[in-house]
Amino acid sequence: MSAVTTDVLVIGAGFYGLSSAWSMTRLRSGARIMVVDHGEFASGASGRNGAGFRMQWGLDLNILLCKESTAFFENAAELLDYPRGIELKQDGYLVLAHSQKALDKLNASIAIQHRYQVPSELLDADACVEMVPSLGRNRLVGGTYCARDGSASPFRLLDALLVASRREGVDVRYGTRVERIDQRDGVFIATIRDATIEAERVLLCTDWAVPQLLEPLGVELPVTSLPKEAIVTVPCTPRVKPILISLEHKISVNQLARGSIVFVPTRAREGSTVESTSDFLGWAAPKVVDLLPGVADVPVLRTWGCVSSITPDMQPILGETPIEKLYVAVSSFRGFMTCPAVGRMLADLVVNGVSDDPVLAQLTPSRFKAGNTIIEPLLNQE
Amino acid sequence: MSTTFEFSFEGKPIAAREGQSVAAALLEAGERCLRIDEAGNAKGAVCGIGVCWECRCGIDGVPDTRACITVARPGMIVRRQHGLSPCADT
Amino acid sequence: MAAAIEATARGCEVTVLDESARPGGQIYRQADPRLQGTEFAEPTELARKKRLLGRFDEIVHAIDYRANAIAYAAFGNGEIHVQVGDGTEVLRPDAVVLATGVRERAIPFPGWTLPGVMFAGGAQAILKAQRTCPGRIAVVAGCGPLPIVVASQLTRAGTKVAALASLRSPLSILGSPGGLWHGRDIIREGVGYGRSLLQAGVARLTGYVPVRALGTGHLEAVQLARIDEHGQVVPGTVREIACDLLAVNYGFIANSELAAMAGARIRHDPDGGFWLPETDENGRTSLPWLFAAGDTAGLRGALVAESEGTIVGAAAATAVDTAVATAAPTVAASDALTEAIAVRSRYSRFARVVRQTLSVPVALWRTATDDTVICRCENVLLSEVRAALESGHHSLNAIKRNERPGMGWCGGRMCLHSVAVLAELHAGVAPGKMMTPRPMARPVTFAALARQKRAAAE
Numbered sequence: 001m002s003a004v005t006t007d008v009l010v011i012g013a014g015f016y017g018l019s020s021a022w023s024m025t026r027l028r029s030g031a032r033i034m035v036v037d038h039g040e041f042a043s044g045a046s047g048r049n050g051a052g053f054r055m056q057w058g059l060d061l062n063i064l065l066c067k068e069s070t071a072f073f074e075n076a077a078e079l080l081d082y083p084r085g086i087e088l089k090q091d092g093y094l095v096l097a098h099s100q101k102a103l104d105k106l107n108a109s110i111a112i113q114h115r116y117q118v119p120s121e122l123l124d125a126d127a128c129v130e131m132v133p134s135l136g137r138n139r140l141v142g143g144t145y146c147a148r149d150g151s152a153s154p155f156r157l158l159d160a161l162l163v164a165s166r167r168e169g170v171d172v173r174y175g176t177r178v179e180r181i182d183q184r185d186g187v188f189i190a191t192i193r194d195a196t197i198e199a200e201r202v203l204l205c206t207d208w209a210v211p212q213l214l215e216p217l218g219v220e221l222p223v224t225s226l227p228k229e230a231i232v233t234v235p236c237t238p239r240v241k242p243i244l245i246s247l248e249h250k251i252s253v254n255q256l257a258r259g260s261i262v263f264v265p266t267r268a269r270e271g272s273t274v275e276s277t278s279d280f281l282g283w284a285a286p287k288v289v290d291l292l293p294g295v296a297d298v299p300v301l302r303t304w305g306c307v308s309s310i311t312p313d314m315q316p317i318l319g320e321t322p323i324e325k326l327y328v329a330v331s332s333f334r335g336f337m338t339c340p341a342v343g344r345m346l347a348d349l350v351v352n353g354v355s356d357d358p359v360l361a362q363l364t365p366s367r368f369k370a371g372n373t374i375i376e377p378l379l380n381q382e
Numbered sequence: 383m384s385t386t387f388e389f390s391f392e393g394k395p396i397a398a399r400e401g402q403s404v405a406a407a408l409l410e411a412g413e414r415c416l417r418i419d420e421a422g423n424a425k426g427a428v429c430g431i432g433v434c435w436e437c438r439c440g441i442d443g444v445p446d447t448r449a450c451i452t453v454a455r456p457g458m459i460v461r462r463q464h465g466l467s468p469c470a471d472t
Numbered sequence: 473m474a475a476a477i478e479a480t481a482r483g484c485e486v487t488v489l490d491e492s493a494r495p496g497g498q499i500y501r502q503a504d505p506r507l508q509g510t511e512f513a514e515p516t517e518l519a520r521k522k523r524l525l526g527r528f529d530e531i532v533h534a535i536d537y538r539a540n541a542i543a544y545a546a547f548g549n550g551e552i553h554v555q556v557g558d559g560t561e562v563l564r565p566d567a568v569v570l571a572t573g574v575r576e577r578a579i580p581f582p583g584w585t586l587p588g589v590m591f592a593g594g595a596q597a598i599l600k601a602q603r604t605c606p607g608r609i610a611v612v613a614g615c616g617p618l619p620i621v622v623a624s625q626l627t628r629a630g631t632k633v634a635a636l637a638s639l640r641s642p643l644s645i646l647g648s649p650g651g652l653w654h655g656r657d658i659i660r661e662g663v664g665y666g667r668s669l670l671q672a673g674v675a676r677l678t679g680y681v682p683v684r685a686l687g688t689g690h691l692e693a694v695q696l697a698r699i700d701e702h703g704q705v706v707p708g709t710v711r712e713i714a715c716d717l718l719a720v721n722y723g724f725i726a727n728s729e730l731a732a733m734a735g736a737r738i739r740h741d742p743d744g745g746f747w748l749p750e751t752d753e754n755g756r757t758s759l760p761w762l763f764a765a766g767d768t769a770g771l772r773g774a775l776v777a778e779s780e781g782t783i784v785g786a787a788a789a790t791a792v793d794t795a796v797a798t799a800a801p802t803v804a805a806s807d808a809l810t811e812a813i814a815v816r817s818r819y820s821r822f823a824r825v826v827r828q829t830l831s832v833p834v835a836l837w838r839t840a841t842d843d844t845v846i847c848r849c850e851n852v853l854l855s856e857v858r859a860a861l862e863s864g865h866h867s868l869n870a871i872k873r874n875e876r877p878g879m880g881w882c883g884g885r886m887c888l889h890s891v892a893v894l895a896e897l898h899a900g901v902a903p904g905k906m907m908t909p910r911p912m913a914r915p916v917t918f919a920a921l922a923r924q925k926r927a928a929a930e
Contacts (some may be wrong), residue, residue, distance in 0.1 A: 281911070
């Protein structure tokens with residue numbers, strides 16, 4: 001049984017794992033960092049999502065996470081020394097309200113966003129339809145728009161993080177599944193099939209699967225999986241400029257630069273597979289046509305599956321577990337859009353052993369014991 | 383001899399026989415370029431049986447219609463598609 | 473057709489989903505009845521076609537035959553989703569027979585996307601079903617029997633065939649005389665086609681393949697050459713021939729998407745259809761309700777397909793009767809079944825010989841250069857596929873995810889097998905594992921999906 005030793009072991013090479021690893025290298029602590037992933041590059045949720053980012057949230061902490069991350073995306077090519085670029089598209093997000101109650105939520109959220117200089121504005125139904133003529137007017141009352149919101153290519157960003165991490169000496173290994181973690185003499189032992197990795201500190205970035213590795217150590221975390229499916233159409237002429245979120249339909253819509261339109265509708269489901277279900281399209285298509293009649297005649301080309309994480313208050317869980325030097329990072333379906341900020345905060349915490357970041361403090365795993373749940377009004381479960 | 387008639391392709395009259403597909407009539411008339419793709423490449427019929435989608439044209443206002451499996455009709459208006467599919471854009 | 477006939481004879485309610493406007497599939501493709509003209513085919517071939525179509529015609533009103541019906545998804549729970557007209561429907565049959573056949577195998581080479589470069593079978597479809605010459609001056613190329621047949625039919629129709637380039641000499645099959653004997657009627661037809669070519673004085677280039685298609689905006693000429701075992705052009709062998717049609721066929725890929733989507737186990741057979749559902753001798757896949765018959769289950773030609781249709785139709789009917797057990801139930805004998813088994817056995821031996829002519833050396837994928845389009849729909853170049861391989865993305869899923877070949881209108885039908893071979897060629901990756909099969913097998917609009925009928929649950 002071969003044994004490898006490292007200072008920091010990151011389990012999971014998705015956005016949180018690689019962003020944390022890269023951020024750790026920036027602290028120049030000299031710590032040896034290893035990232036392992038059971039799959040291939042971008043085979044998990046990081047490679048299956050729409051890669052949208054928005055600052056339009058109703059909660060301070062989400063606004064702050066995404067504001068910092070947006071600034072990173074805008075400069076990612078330079079910061080990560082990735083000349084190819086991450087296919088950044090900033091045509092804004094339009095968050096839609098189809099009821100007065102939803103509009104009230106948007107109104108309240110805008111006030112908070114403006115406190116942080118987020119350039120969001122309230123639009124009435126006419127203005128929404130003028131911006132996106134394909135929109136249906138059925139029940140539409142208005143929306144909010146922020147021009148700095150947008151999307152990028154998840155593959156390019158993940159590749160940029162991977163290349164930059166390796167450049168700084170991070171050992172990233174794919175096809176490496178950690179079967180269990182044990183603790184012995186203050187050291188963590190991660191067991192792979194025929195080898196072990198010994199690490200002083202461990203950061204679990206396996207998202208919805210985090211509880212699986214925590215259970216044998218006696219740590220419980222209220223994380224469940226939410227399987228979702230997504231739709232992509234044939235490439236067609238531009239007809240949806242900003243990314244759309246409909247709070248009522250629970251659908252996000254993103255027309256990519258090459259013309260294909262990606263729809264991610266969310267519904268309550270159990271399980272953790274990425275299989276395509278037989279009732280998905282029959283359920284989703286009428287909602288899409290109701291939201292966006294202008295795409296009714298656009299052919300659907302493909303559907304795929306993705307698994308997100310769900311926490312009791314739908315907010316990320318970031319921080320140290322009751323076991324010292326064992327850390328977790330669960331995204332609650334916002335991994336991509338928060339990964340630069342989260343990476344920075346976790347790096348600080350893991351390498352320095354302590355962090356004074358106020359956002360991080362709010363997202364600690366121990367908040368559930370204390371009964372602190374955080375409510376974010378602008379959730380689309382996207 | 384089966385009946386012949388005309389349909390239009392890019393404004394030009396094309397002769398067709400009853401029962402003939404749009405692609406076949408166009409090939410007979412020497413028209414091989416049926417589409418220009420997003421990268422500016424000229425495309426024509428390849429598989430002849432509706433599987434490859436290379437021959438898709440705007441036919442009587444309906445976009446992305448495969449010329450190789452669409453039967454020509456008198457007065458039909460066939461246009462090349464350039465770039466992204468218009469998909470009945472409003 | 474054969475499966476439907478047999479299942480009906482055994483008392484089943486049969487639905488046939490035909491993506492075409494009328495029965496016949498590819499090999500027995502029927503022209504629109506208003507079109508006049510001949511098929512330029514050998515009489516014995518036409519007789520077979522007429523006989524099978526006649527038998528199907530006898531039962532077509534007793535079954536639910538749906539023309540222009542596109543099965544766009546299949547699921548592990550036994551559901552088949554189909555588009556008919558401007559709506560969609562969910563079917564829940566007790567058993568399904570996939571007789572979706574094959575499509576032609578494309579090998580990319582510089583200039584292959586020029587209008588005028590077609591599949592040989594595609595050119596033949598224009599000829600047979602459209603009674604139209606697909607070009608004035610043609611070069612026909614590829615391997616196996618189809619290019620020979622197509623070149624001959626084009627000649628008979630009045631197209632000038634400037635050259636027929638064959639990867640191997642057709643005489644190479646003489647090395648297996650035993651197998652040939654079983655297909656002697658087919659051989660006779662082949663001799664008939666060969667005679668037309670001789671009489672027309674068509675130039676035969678053995679060992680030559682297309683290495684470049686030339687022209688501005690459309691095909692104007694083809695360069696044919698011999699290539700060595702490393703895929704390099706043998707110096708001094710390049711011949712440039714002016715033409716407006718290049719009809720090329722390098723064998724076939726099975727249309728196994730629905731089987732894979734439903735979760736049937738898939739096996740890899742590089743020249744027998746590439747990715748095929750595993751089947752037993754009765755066509756049963758690893759899913760007890762799903763059967764595959766004919767070329768979908770392995771490339772063996774029309775005569776095996778027809779006899780196998782009867783065999784698999786019988787097996788599927790039996791599965792319905794016995795409410796689908798996990799072990800394959802015994803199929804009751806009948807005269808039709810006994811004869812079909814004998815016919816299949818006979819022609820299978822011949823098919824094995826013909827199969828050898830369809831084997832294509834992986835080196836042929838070296839004729840593509842870095843700026844050759846590999847995925848036509850998404851304009852993914854060889855250089856981009858190679859970049860993905862060099863970054864360590866070795867599975868088809870990874871290459872597809874990162875560079876997008878296979879993510880366009882045709883659903884990867886023109887390119888994914890090439891991506892698999894390129895991964896083998898440039899990065900030593902074994903092409904066994906298919907990419908994850910996903911809906912849709914064909915593009916369907918939201919409007920049609922929103923108008924979905926579900927058959928009442930039983």
